[in-house]
Amino acid sequence: MAKTETMIINMGPQHPSTHGVLRVILELDGEVAVNAIPDIGFLHRGLEKLAESKTYHQCIPLTDRLDYVAGMSNNLAYVLAVEKLLEIEVPPRAQAIRVLLCELQRIASHLFWLGTHAHDIGAMTPLFYSLRERDEILFLFEMVCGSRLTPSYFRVGGLAEDLPHGFEAQCREFIKTFPSRVDEYETLLTMNKIWMRRTQGVGVISAEEAINWSLSGPILRASNVNWDIRKAMPYSGYDNYEFIVPTGKNGDVYDRYLVRLMEMRQSNEIVRQVLAKMPAGEVRAENPKVVYPPREKVQESIEALIHHFHIASEGFPAPQGEVYTSIESPKGELGFYLISDGSSKPWRFRVRPPSFVNLGALPRLVKGMLIADVVAIIGSIDIVLAEVDR
Amino acid sequence: MDLDGLVSKVKENFPESILDASTFRGEVTLHLRAQDLLPICRFLHDDRELSYDYLTDLCGVDYYPQEPRFQVSYHLRAMRTRHQLRLKVSLPGVNPRVASVVSVWKGANWLEREAFDMFGITFDGHPDLRRILLTPDWEGHPLRKDYPLRGQIKAAGEEE
DSSP: OOOOOOEEEEEOSSOGGGSSSOEEEEEEETTEEEEEEEEOOTTOOOHHHHHTTSOTTTTHHHHHTSSTTOHHHHHHHHHHHHHHHHTOOOOHHHHHHHHHHHHHHHHHHHHHHHHHHHHHHTOOHHHHHHHHHHHHHHHHHHHHHSOSSOOOOEETTEESSOOOTTHHHHHHHHHHHHHHHHHHHHHHHTTOHHHHHHHTTSSOOOHHHHHHTTOOTHHHHTTTOOOOHHHHSOOTTGGGSOOOOOOOSSOSHHHHHHHHHHHHHHHHHHHHHHHHTOOOSOSBOSOTTTSOOOHHHHHHOHHHHHHHHHHHHTOOOOOSEEEEEEEEETTEEEEEEEEEOSSSSOSEEEEEOHHHHHHTTHHHHHTTOBHHHHHHHHHHHOOOHHHHHO | OOHHHHHHHHHHHOTTTEEEEEEETTEEEEEEOGGGHHHHHHHHHHOTTTOOOEEEEEEEEEOTTSSSOEEEEEEEEETTTTEEEEEEEEEOSSSOEEEOOTTTOTTHHHHHHHHHHHHOOEEETOTTOOOSSSOTTOOSOTTSTTSOSSSOOOOTTOOO
16 A cells, blocks of 8 residues: 655745735645644734833824724724723714725725735736725825825824815715626626636635634624624614625635625715715814814914823823723724723733634634635635734 | 623522622623633533623733733623623733633634733643744743833843
8 A cells, every 4th residue: 555645835924825924834635735734923013012102092003004904994993992991972973984984994905805815816807906996995095194004094082184175075986986896896706607616615614613713704704694793783883874794605715705795885885875974063072181182273272282292292091991892894803902000001902803813713714625725715814914913 | 681690690600700790881891710710611602591602802911010910801702692791810920821711612722822922821721832923932921011122031030
């Protein structure tokens, strides 16, 4: 009898389909992956440690750098946690603008995922289309905050400033055309025989297992679990908008694709509703010790100037205690767990990163699949290594 | 189920395990005796009425220079009832160890490895307890409060 052995090969950390610096140690039996051991941490920047030395406001730019294709969502999860700790009520207009931008961000993130994921599997064309639409959203973000990827636009108690003139018109233009653009992607992929053969029945995980593995986001919903934090525990006024939570049936790579595509349509619908009933009013809460005063006031009132100075230099003390807040980010459940010792800096700044937790199930998803499927499965999880490694 | 109901239900089965129960900003926290963590987690997971089937998060906390120095926080969720619960255990500064909950929630695997990597907390019964974000030869545990933000690590007892 011929002796057979499994072979260990290394994939990454410099590999285009690992979406960053992910290394996977694959154990192969011929073409079949017997085991896969992810090796992460190449992008670790000690973000949680760093945050402990910063005031609550200074942490906001750090959150941009977690999942850098969804900066707005990171900002939102963090400021919601601080607002919960301080019991600050945010004005309706600021809440609506937050929802608007986070839904645009979801579309942008899913578009980037769609393009790169399809590219991994060998479909070159969708990338060019999806990045075209994503760029339109990034231009909108640039209008709002001067930055495309790292917004730092949300503040504790509201927003840095109101939407600029002309934003709403340009945003309406985008949401009018976008559904037809999703139709275009669908003509390229949804009934494409090659796409279906490469993704259907690949990387299947059942609902019970997905819950037990703490999976969240589209990957959980593709396994037919109707769980979306926007519905289950609404935040920032999501209960004012009507939308459905798409779920899959089979929990495979194909269903994750379908779920994300449907989510983009739903997000577009939410953006439309927000624009239709955008409330007027302030974009910052009235709380001079915590919330930055408006620019005009700083220039004419000595009191506002002092407050501005205090908030920027020393920050504000937060009551002793601990809170956990999570949102439905494009990747899944993004949570912030803050422990305050009563000072102006967090004693513990913990990020519950969806990419990290979802990637943890990779060995389970890959086992027994073909080596070519490994690429499809990694893509379907939708990871951003900056968030995995922090 | 409210806080009292939950506490009495756990107390029925584990009379001496709950050290403290509190609510802050609507979040329920149970502080548990460390040696009872695993059976309580299994109970919370398996009980038909409670069914905390989802482990949202797990992380370490360092309260240096207090003693007991370390804490491990577990955020649980019941998907069906949408209830959330935080469990905490306190661990000593020297040789902090607690039972692993990977046998209850598989998602705890990487989270426990991260707490091990960052705080040096050992999870007994973990299938593969290695460093995860840092290299295997890294010295020290960065999220400990006596680990410097920049510069060199000082050996224990060494003065500035």
